[in-house]
Amino acid sequence: MSIESRSITVSGLTVEVVRKPIKNLHLGVYPPQGRVRVAAPMAVDDEAVRLAVVGKLGWIKRQRAKFQAQPRQSQRRMVSGESHYFLGQRYRLRVHESSGTALHIALRGKACMDLFVRPETTVERREQVLQDFYRAELKRLVPELLEKWQPTLGVEVRAWGIKRMKTKWGTCNIEARRIWLNLELAKQPVQCMEYILVHELAHLHERHHNERFTALLDLHLPQWRTLREELNSSVLTEF
Template identity: 50%
Template sequence: MGKITVENIDIELVRKRIKNIHLTVYPPDGRVRLAVPQHMDDEAARNFALSKLTWITKQRKKYTTQERQTIREFVTGESHYYSGKKYILRVIETIGKQHVELRDNKYIDLYLRPGSTVEKREKLLSEWYRRNLKEIIPSYIEKWEKIIGVRVNEFGVKQMKTRWGTCNIRDKRIWINLELAKKAPRCLEYIVVHEMVHFLEKHHNKVFKDYMSEFLPAWKSIQNELNGISLQK
């Protein structure tokens, strides 16, 4: 992987066995990546990026001016999200089993040992998010396997800084960002569909977009919704 600079913007330069040029600006910090055919030299790549400078600047501004979530301390009274809904966190000391409960459609209750640290409270909540995603995702996979006509051999959940999801086409494996536990169910379903459609088409080209429009007509609006959300905690 190389790097070029255009108007003081550093751009990751990747040469791949592709025919078309792919320019991407990633949330949350506006990182820019340019994938070009293997035969294209740095000067040609720089000229292409320069021709797209207005678009690059606009996208970077959109991400860098997004409101960032405040640093979490995982204490009583903080606002936390689950499945697209805001809840109030309550930390409850217990000598019993440490666990998480939703209460009165308003609270997320963390039951922990007395004197718990921020790290332990965060870990308990993250594990709860992960378990819930792992319970929900299989139903989406089963539903969309029948519609799309592909099979998912394995799925996983992990924290990712720049992607909502990713996949391994050869192994038929998909990975879902843990942060999606906090988002509306339509966002989670969209990412599952997005990664599964990659089993039919690797690139984000017209073929891929046509598949998405066929299977999930509202995908563009959901994509825009996610693009306006920071991946940072």
Template identity: 50%
Template sequence: MSTANAYLTVRGIDVDVIYKDIKNLHIGVYPPMGRVRVAAPRRLDDDQVRLAVIQRLPWITRQRQQLRAADRQSEREMVVGESHYVWGVRRRLKVVERPGRAHIEIDGDRLILYVPASRSAAQRRKILDGWYREQLRQVIPDLIAKWESKLDVRVPAWNIRRMRTKWGTCNRETRRITFNIELAKKHPDCLEYMAVHEIMHYFERGHGERFTKLMDDAMSDWRSRRDALNAAPLANEAWSNKR
């Protein structure tokens, strides 16, 4: 069955729409980030779908809140054998307790944490957090430079933050792009998609037809990258409201 896709924003909520040869409209809210997807009959247009979503907003909001409040795996204790992801690759943690400066290295399929024995689990998580930030800092400049050239734009500022429900944001006034630190755990293609997505907001505020066209022209496989980004929750994280 052939499908046509639309990408809408309704009251600040991103909505994926798939038009199909079906009789009734169906709305779903999916983990891990509460993405809203609509399967709509072809006889409906974007405005009719938008109205249907608005009418179901109380239910959609409740579903998204339940997803965000759902229990995830226990907070990582930063001990030997735990799984941690780096650029989409699952690695087992090895902890080497020794005096001196704490740092992290990759050795084969292992993520090795060198740390004084006195450091607590919270302190070890902070070390890992800083290491993830550094991974992003190393690759984002070249990535942005690549797309500045391709799109003939300039990204004046960017930063990295821990965000609970968004992979990235764009402030159209300052043109600052913010990346979620969690992107260091995803495949590099996902980070590139997120960079292009946010840069596109320089040209188009919402996620309507024009935004979709811009994304299609710039990155033909953006939908598959987006789906890969949202496909599997990193459930071993203890998400907090701290930005």
């Protein structure tokens, strides 16, 4: 499949233009920063893309303003009293310092997140302990969701992984049958992570976000639009 990608500037906006062998032009604005992306047929030139973007400038600005207005977590200092999120639940961090302790996270009920560190542990290392906790929990949860959804959708991935991504909740490499999930999903409700997984699995049936793709989601996860909106309006983390 031939794909061409480049960026153009329209009325001061940087627009990512991806040309594919598709029939119609699709314009989207994506969180967290309001990235503007146009998927266009191979034969559509830059001027036609420019005109399409100009015609939607009002809508694009409203979408970008909505994303910019979303609450964002401030820079984490990893000290007692901070709020951190896990599976959609807000936890109050409690830091316990002790020489020789094994660095780890433990949840206490549904309100407290205990971080065990040594007195000399840096902020960066404390943050890494939290990220390691998130990664381990996702690696525990994802196989259960795959076991549920792969037979339902009639597909099977060869590999999956977790990494931090700035602009996407998940990606699917169709040729390799490999899915990547954003580490930030550990902060979201399980249902939202489930939606992203189903979304990426559905791409193994249909590459594009067309009517067939939408019909697959409607059939297997009717509430997907609500979950997408919940993700797009969630507390964002700067990194």
